[in-house]
Amino acid sequence: MRIVTLEEHVSFPEMTKLIPADILGNKKPSGAATLMMPKLVDITGERLNSMNDSGISMQVLSVENTDVNLLDSTLAPEFASKYNNLLAEKIKDHPERFTAFAHLPMTAPEAAADELERTVKTYGFRGAMVKGLTNGDFLDAPKFAPIFERAEKLGVPIYIHPGVPPDAVMDAYYSNIGNNTGPFDPIACWGWGWHSETAIHVLRLLVAGIFDTYPKLKIIIGHMGEMLPIMWDRSNKSFQPGNGGQNQRTLIDTFRQQLYITTSGFFTQPPLQIALDTIGIDNIMLSVDYPFSSNQMGIDFLNGIQLPPEQVAKIAHGNADKLLGLQP
Template identity: 40%
Template sequence: MLPLITLEEHYVSSALPPDADDLASHMELPPQLQSKLLDLDAERIKDLDTGSISLQVLSHGPLDADASICAKVNDELKAAITKHPKRLAGFALLPMAEPEAAAKELERCTKNLGFLGALVDCHLHGRFYDDNFFWPVFAKAEELDVPIYIHPTFSSDAMMSHYRGNYDEKIASALSAFGWGWHSDTGLHFLKLYCAGLFDKFPKLKIVIGHMGEMLPFQFDRCVGVSQRMFPQHKRGLKEVWDENLWITTSGMFSLPPLKCLLEVKGKEKVLFSVDYPFSANEKGRKFVEEIEASGILSEKELKAFGYGNAERLLKVKL
């Protein structure tokens, strides 16, 4: 089995206050899943071995926290990485409600703790990052030359009106999250960032999204056509930004048809394997890599790039 790097892999800090606006406050987690999220030691390493994962880049589950809590959480993750430096790495948790503090925490985490970038929720209670209030974070990421991974989060109360209908509230919650909304909101977020001119302002910015591109690959040709009419003033076209500024992981999706679409639309040098652990099992990810290899849609060289080489270049690591 070739070595594998995974980038959208989660944990939950034991240092959170009881009233934290985190994953557990939005959904009921089975005990086994809670255990895996909290474990940063033996159980996690065992699961890495089972799934043939060489390096797992950890990021905290959805959480709106202030700068002091983010610092504690990041320090806790650093301690875990120090115990397993060849198996674990980190994306910083940032206090996005405090952009200047978030930029400073990103710098501290990358320069002092050795983190590889940051993962941020795809909105802050319904407020997306096309608002230039948040742009100090992107300015710092470009300066440090580290990626920002934009990850789905739970809908705000106002956003829930899109998902409610003639069915139970639990169904609406599922539609707003893993059933649809997480992915459409994150794909929309990338388009909103482009529309706002973020990539003209920060042309070297590196953005990562997961789940085979959050619905964008299938729709992308239409998006490009519309953008050419709507944004002639942009210095850089949507296709250029898509090609140069965006990396996409397979996290949480394990079927060939969407991967084939992604590879056709995105190209192969910025598509990266990921699992979405522990919400998806590392063994399932390993079996998907085996299925990809058997399908022949990637050459041996391309499969190595997909499994770890593209991640090595993006994250500046070496297995």
């Protein structure tokens, strides 16, 4: 069976070296990213061998780090363009195995929209991945409208991935825990905070009317829906049209039409069942979160899904092929 995975990461140290030292400051890659750096750098070595061994047909690659967000609107566009050019160069000899989401200069939204269009038209990239907040701003801020407008025009999705919480959030919610005065990363990031913040991000887009303004826009989120499926009914009741938000449709109607989720890093069946019962089979796509999860973990999970073969095929590749315009 054809298998496509969508949240698979790369990072190229030669690009990080282009960030001026005074801008980079004390910011360093996470411990997990540092440990995984050899795997993040690699594309056609161990990564491709692992794909072959596990039966993965194609990975959609995206840049793991958010160095571009450290740069202001004058420097970010060129940096993002160089990163995308390098990524395109590294995958060009394996078009049947790799494609990518663009790395965007979010501090310069107009340039980000242009870079999205350039990478889609020049390299065949399948959309863009945006990581967390940009200088503390969520994507419902009016300045980001050009990105949504262009994505809708191009017919490509925006993948919203968690990012490191802003310092104020770190201080207020994730620091001073017991005798530990510093931030506790597992709560702030992969253990909880990342996922709740991404859910908030999507809910803000709903309440701000972004989905209604751009009714053909498609948004992807990972990690089995970033907690939204478990809150499905309660949130739907809370965010009804006319309850103070700008949304013209219910959460359920909007998300089933415009929101897609991936399984990245979630490899047990109960969360999948909740997702199936809420957002539905046509909106769920397989992802691994490589190299932070192994390709084999994703395949073992896929093989354990107790659904008819045609429905498993939708999760494995059919929904992704349709959404991203991939040619099997």
